[in-house]
Amino acid sequence: MSTSIHPARRVAQPECPWLTAGAATRLDLDDYPVSLLQRVASAAQQDITRVYAKAHGLTPTEWRLIARLAQWKSPSMQLSALCRITGVDKAQAGRVLRGLERRGLVAMRDDETHGRRLVVEITDAGRTIARRLFPVAQQKQMALLEVLTPQEKAALYSGLQKLLKAMGRPGMGTAKERE
Numbered sequence: 368m369s370t371s372i373h374p375a376r377r378v379a380q381p382e383c384p385w386l387t388a389g390a391a392t393r394l395d396l397d398d399y400p401v402s403l404l405q406r407v408a409s410a411a412q413q414d415i416t417r418v419y420a421k422a423h424g425l426t427p428t429e430w431r432l433i434a435r436l437a438q439w440k441s442p443s444m445q446l447s448a449l450c451r452i453t454g455v456d457k458a459q460a461g462r463v464l465r466g467l468e469r470r471g472l473v474a475m476r477d478d479e480t481h482g483r484r485l486v487v488e489i490t491d492a493g494r495t496i497a498r499r500l501f502p503v504a505q506q507k508q509m510a511l512l513e514v515l516t517p518q519e520k521a522a523l524y525s526g527l528q529k530l531l532k533a534m535g536r537p538g539m540g541t542a543k544e545r546e
Contacts, residue, residue, distance in 0.1 A: 436449065461485075
């Protein structure tokens with residue numbers, strides 16, 4: 368193991384098993400890329416969720432949907448587009464959005480151009496919550512990355528974007544690609 372020194376922390380970095388794994392060698396379940404991503408996301412989400420839940424009683428999924436609606440370039444968007452961009456399952460998003468609608472944070476209506484589609488719009492109350500939480504969310508996200516060097520941050524970002532594209536997840540790339 369090599370050791371990387373960060374101004375505030377000393378972090379041991381194990382050798383990357385992905386460099387030697389192949390058909391002839393077995394990758395440990397804990398080293399599966401998806402397993403590592405899920406563990407990081409879960410740990411970060413638990414830490415960050417405490418802020419959302421404490422301040423406004425929001426779950427991670429509720430926050431993800433409200434945040435995306437608050438930053439969308441138009442006042443409303445189709446439910447299917449919201450699901451594609453946030454990665455939230457349509458059935459789950461529908462349940463979550465109905466709860467947010469009961470709380471007055473979003474409004475849903477049938478799409479005037481296509482009766483079977485739903486359109487979601489964030490309300491003023493939802494925007495107010497988003498405005499309050501964005502700075503906290505930004506700070507928490509940046510704090511998560513503090514242990515990485517600038518090169519590691521760039522490699523992580525580009526690697527994750529490349530994986531999304533390789534998996535055929537249109538609309539889930541960078542903000543500029545979604546515009």
